[in-house]
Amino acid sequence: MKTRIGIVLGSGLHSFSDEIVSPGKIYEDSDSFHSIQVLKGKISNNEVVIFSGRRHYYEGYDNDDIFQNINFAKDLGINLLILTNAAGGINRRFRVSDIMLITSHYNFIKNRFTENVMTDYYDKTLNARIKNTALRNKMILRTGSYCCLSGPMYETKSEIRYLAKYGIDAVGMSTVPEMIHAGNSGIKIIALSCITNLLSENSTGITDHKEVVEAGKNSYQTFSSLIKNIVSDFSDKF
Numbered sequence: 001m002k003t004r005i006g007i008v009l010g011s012g013l014h015s016f017s018d019e020i021v022s023p024g025k026i027y028e029d030s031d032s033f034h035s036i037q038v039l040k041g042k043i044s045n046n047e048v049v050i051f052s053g054r055r056h057y058y059e060g061y062d063n064d065d066i067f068q069n070i071n072f073a074k075d076l077g078i079n080l081l082i083l084t085n086a087a088g089g090i091n092r093r094f095r096v097s098d099i100m101l102i103t104s105h106y107n108f109i110k111n112r113f114t115e116n117v118m119t120d121y122y123d124k125t126l127n128a129r130i131k132n133t134a135l136r137n138k139m140i141l142r143t144g145s146y147c148c149l150s151g152p153m154y155e156t157k158s159e160i161r162y163l164a165k166y167g168i169d170a171v172g173m174s175t176v177p178e179m180i181h182a183g184n185s186g187i188k189i190i191a192l193s194c195i196t197n198l199l200s201e202n203s204t205g206i207t208d209h210k211e212v213v214e215a216g217k218n219s220y221q222t223f224s225s226l227i228k229n230i231v232s233d234f235s236d237k238f
Contacts, residue, residue, distance in 0.1 A: 003235050006078040007227060008051040008069055008178065010085035013194060016224055017052045019043060027072065038072055044228055046235040049076055056173055057109060058152040070181045080188045080234060082227065083178055087170040087193035088155065090163055091144055094170070094195050097219035098142050099226060101130055102191035105176050106147040106168055121183040122191070130190060133233050139226055144169025146193055148176035160199045170195060190230065194219050 009016055017023070020041030026049070027038040036053040051069040055061045073081055089098065103122050127143075134141035147163060149155070151173035155163070163171055170193045179189050196219075 003080050004047065004049075004076070004078045005080050005082065005231055005234065006049045006051060006073045006076070007082045008054060008084060010054075010174070010194060012086055012196065013084055013220065013223055014052045015220060016227065017050050019224060019228070020048065020050060026076075036068075038069070040076075044232045044235075046231050048231060049073065049078060054174055054178070056152070057150055057177075058173065066177055067181045070178050070185065070187070073182065073187060074185050078187060080190070081182050082230065083175050083182075083189060083191045084223070084227075085146075085172045085175045085191075085193050086196040087146060087172040088197050088199040089170050089195040090160065090199050091142070091169040092200075094142060094198065096195060096198060097222070098140065098195040099219065099222055100142040100144050100146070100170055100193040100195060101127060102146045102170075102175075102193060103127060103143050104145045105179070106145060106166070107176050107180075109148060109150045109177070121179055121189055123188060126188060126190065129233065130230065133229050134226060137225065137229050139222060141226070142169075142195070146175065146191070147171040149173055155199060163199075171199065192223075192226075194223060 007016070017037070017039055020039060020043055023039045023041040025037070026040055027036070029036040039050045039052070041048065051072070054069055055065045057066060131141060145168055147168040149171060155171060172193065175191060179191055182189055
């Protein structure tokens with residue numbers, strides 16, 4: 001079975017839309033806080049659909065809006081969805097611009113969207129293939145647990161200390177609702193975080209969205225190469 005691959009781009013990673021060959025616009029909404037664009041085209045001669053931009057609960061949207069990208073993916077027959085995001089790194093081994101493969105999550109906004117119908121949304125065999133793809137191409141790929149908070153504020157020192165205590169490796173404001181909805185819809189998921197800033201209870205710095213976007217840009221070459229290799233390696237897996 002031919003794999004139909006969709007890619008949801010997180011903050012600072014939207015330039016990947018420029019990588020597709022013969023792009024065609026499916027949908028656009030430039031009035032949202034984060035502009036939304038859905039494009040179809042080819043990467044490495046394989047058909048893909050790119051979802052640039054997403055909506056968040058902190059913007060006041062309801063489930064229909066939050067899940068719009070996922071519903072588009074389902075309607076377009078996508079059976080493998082790569083979800084990406086910008087995240088703050090809590091794991092002390094992480095560095096800015098690292099890419100982390102999400103292997104589990106903490107859901108801190110579960111009351112806002114459809115509940116889990118599965119016990120594990122992260123396919124261990126699929127993730128093992130991703131690790132092999134990175135290893136074969138000599139890329140550093142972190143793995144870990146991602147925590148989704150409602151936002152839009154960044155974490156306080158006390159919150160960072162709490163999250164670290166429970167083994168959370170990275171934190172952000174998206175992805176988990178989409179991942180659950182996609183999994184419930186029968187779509188296979190690969191989830192990746194770009195570590196755009198490091199969180200420590202001893203930090204004296206101030207994080208803002210501009211810094212997050214800039215760090216996303218700095219990790220772009222690694223991110224772009226990994227995504228292209230995943231598309232090539234998984235084009236005929238399902």
